[in-house]
Amino acid sequence: MSSSSAVTAAATRARDASYALATATRERKDAALRAMAEALEEASDDVLRANDEDVTRAEQAGTPANIVDRLRLTPERVAGMAQGLRDVAALPDPVGEVVRGGTLANGLELRQVRVPFGVVGMIYEARPNVTADAAGICLKSGNAVLLRGSSSARRSNAAIVAALRDAVEGSGLPADAVQLVPGEGHDSVKELMRARGLVDVLIPRGGAGLIRSVVEESTVPVIETGVGNCHVYVDAAADLDQALAIVLNAKTQRTSVCNAAESLLVHADVAGAFLRRVIEALQEAGVTVHGDAAFASYDGVVAATDEDWDTEYLSLDISAAVVPDLDAAIAHVRAHSSAHSDAIVTTDQRAARRFVAEVDSAAVLVNASTRFTDGAEFGFGAEIGISTQKLHARGPMGLQEMTSTKYVVTGDGHVR
Structure with a gap:
């Protein structure tokens, strides 16, 4: 036959x-x-x-x-x-x-x-x-x-x-x-x-x-299920200890899955206090940081190319950039996200509401790791996939x- x-x-x-x-x-x-x-x-x-x-x-x-x-x-x-x-x-x-x-x-x-x-x-x-x-x-x-x-x-x-x-x-x-x-x-x-x-x-x-x-x-x-170019944005009003834990979990808890973080954005107001901490923590976990000029000024950071912003690495790699404000963070996510899962870390409820309203992804997370976008974690039992389309089904x-x-x-x- x-x-x-x-x-x-x-x-x-x-x-x-x-x-x-x-x-x-x-x-x-x-x-x-x-x-x-x-x-x-x-x-x-x-x-x-x-x-x-x-x-x-x-x-x-x-x-x-x-x-x-x-x-x-x-x-x-x-x-x-x-x-x-x-x-x-x-x-x-x-x-x-x-x-x-x-x-x-x-x-x-x-x-x-x-x-x-x-x-x-x-x-x-x-x-x-x-x-x-x-x-x-x-x-x-x-x-x-x-x-x-x-x-x-x-x-x-x-x-x-x-x-x-x-x-x-x-x-x-x-x-x-x-x-x-x-x-x-x-x-x-x-x-x-x-x-x-x-x-x-x-x-x-x-x-x-x-x-x-x-x-x-x-x-x-x-x-249509989609790839996961997922972002974590650390806002000016972020609890930086919380932000560090979320970034590490989202990137390193399991790298080969679609809800792992692939891009990190940091507000310029907290860059001085956060960049060295997050870079050293990521590098200690074996992650290669592909960064913009601000990140690349630190030892061991690889200068990011245009392709890096759109890459689903599924590996111990992450693209990273400093953004001047929330508007720039949202614009970056809109330009490069695969509309799978994107997260904001902030104590500012107005910033959180804007991010949730203006980032059009299947899952938008506030003060939580992108790794939670999962059927079992959502209480659905085993999932059949995560949809990034907008018809009939979206998300897990x-x-x-x-x-x-x-x-x-x-x-x-x-x-x-």
Whole structure:
């Protein structure tokens, strides 16, 4: 069977599975999620062995360390994936929720209710934890999922999906609710992107090139996730101890994720008191600072290029500049942010309100690290991605974002 016909066959099976999922009770779906979590834990050794092979091949191929970090699984990360499935099981079921409703003047009863999309396609790079997260969120929201991870994680993803499918089927739901897209070449990705009528929505998750390719080439509707060129702005009225802790956490707590800080802005009024402290702290943590003239006057700081302001490093690097005022900080963020997550550190409530109102990003944080832009941290359970678009879903996408709505109209012989 050709790769294209194999993808079509998988999408057709997913469509059939979606009909059963759409009418499954919360009890049945939650039981499946708990079984998936248990199966993943029981298969942990198999998953880690498969992942070791993927990691070894990636390292031998000279893959950058930050990408290898995204690829690597540990016993703790596998346990976290399983716990994420249990967390999703504990959340309310969005399917059937009444968004709004009432009785019209003519007596018709009108309800707008949440319903599944049907079939969701995921195209993503590295990060095999996405495989379990996406499967769990899609199943809970009543959607079948077609998973197309990168070839670098092929063995890891196959081991994870094998465990999940067995658990789903053992819970009385169709195993084809969770499938890996067959094929390893780009042709299978293209076929998935063109499976309009079988696949209801695509979600790309990865680097800018992957996302742009899916958005531009797909005939299936796309929910666009974005890269994270995230900023931390230290205002004139900032508590500098607090600011230092936030900058270090946002940059160094985990560098290979989209909500890590990539740019630092400091108000000129506190530059004299803050620059040396923050530079030394960042350098001690292994961070290379790419700075403007003010930052570059300090030892070890690399002079920033025009490209640095727009770079999502995903590494121990950060661009940094001194700005004369809040207006300049907002202008810089508007010019260079990827509209993912941007933060202000300040005790001035007026400055905070202006920053929140004038910075148009999916998440704007006040006196908090950008690392909090995360589905689990927001209480959504495991997330399927972070949307930087403005239609339907924006920010971390949990269960509600994985549904559409339909109108249910109930009459008593009404005619118009």
